[in-house]
Amino acid sequence: MTPFLVWSATAVAVLVALAGLASTLARRRIGLLHLAGAAVLEVLLVVQAVVAGAALAGGQRPPETATFVGYLAGVVLLPVAGVLWSRTEPSRWAGTVLAVASLVTAVMVWRLVQLWEAPGA
Amino acid sequence: MPEPAGTRPGGTAAGPGRVLVAVYAVFALAAGARAAVQLATRFDEAPVAYLLSALAAVVYVVATVGLARGGRGGRRTALVACSVELAGVLVVGTLSLLDPAAFPDETVWSAFGRGYGFVPLVLPVLGLLWLRHQAEVAAGQEAAGEEAAGEEAAGTAPEDGPGRA
Known part of the structure; x- marks a missing residue:
């Protein structure tokens, strides 16, 4: 869990969430900006999953390995699910759907950090 | 892209x-x-808390499905699930504060969902x-549909009324 990846993923997730909420407030649908932001977030998460996977393969084990792997896999799917679910919404609420997915992603990233740094490893 | 006017579909899974549905799906998962x-991994440590977690999960799944499907049946399913959910979070939240020993490990509903930002x-x-x-x-x-059907039967329905293809 490198601090750079964690912080940049958090920052991008918050930006996507703000852009989503802004489009809801402006009564607009989501646009290219939102999709690009979600794509950047997804790339960061995939890189993080590879880094963490390599560390796991290298013998590092967080105390709750099963939970950690579950979060690691789940967090990669979240932005994709958020984009798909918001793309099927033709109204301004699409942005809020994407914002929810992004914020949950940010929370899950920090939960991953917690699990990784938990004592007893 | 501006929001297209007048094309918004109704139903429990549209708009807000x-x-x-997205939040419910996240909680179900x-x-x-x-x-x-x-x-x-540790059923023996706190069976009550863990079974409650499982019950909460089932309630969230049912609510998600009910809201996503919509219609009369979906609404009824979601109504039952949301009611159970509200009762659950209130009862478990209160009990977990009054008698922490009975809940040695956190559930989604412990302390009114404090661990999840009180979203539960x-x-x-x-x-x-x-x-x-x-x-x-x-x-x-x-009601509008019945009215239109009645008007149609009387031959006074407007040309663009519902039920006219």
């Missing part, structure tokens, strides 16, 4: 409802995964309000 891990406490209220609104919309549409 889509946000609600979170509670389900948590319960699965707890039950599989707010979510069923929003769900019930949304379902009430949707029931009113559906009742309004039904």
Whole structure:
């Protein structure tokens, strides 16, 4: 869990969430900006999953390995699910759907950090 | 892209409802995964708390499905699930504060969902309000439909009325 990846993923997730909420407030649908932001977030998460996977393969084990792997896999799917679910919404609420997915992603990233740094490893 | 006017589909999974379904789906997954891990790895430590986690997960799954499907049946399913959810978070939240020894490990509903930013406490209220609104919309549409059908039978229906292809 490198601090750079964690912080940049958090920052991008918050930006996507703000852009989503802004489009809801402006009564607009989501646009290219939102999709690009979600794509950047997804790339960061995939890189993080590879880094963490390599560390796991290298013998590092967080105390709750099963939970950690579950979060690691789940967090990669979240932005994709958020984009798909918001793309099927033709109204301004699409942005809020994407914002929810992004914020949950940010929370899950920090939960991953917690699990990784938990004592007893 | 501006929001297209007048093309918004109704139903429990459209508009704000889509946000609600998204949040419910997240909680269904979170509670389900948590319960699965707890039950599989350390059931003996706190069976009551872990079974409650599993119950919460089931309630969230049912509510998600009910809201996503919509219609009369979906609304009824979601209504039951949201009611159970509200009762659950209130009862478990109160008990977990009064008698912490009975809940040695956290559940989604412990301390009114404090571990999840109190979203578990707010979510069923929003769900019930949304379902009430949707029931009113559906009742309004039904009444309008009957009215239009009556007018049509009397030969006075407007050209663009519902039921005319």
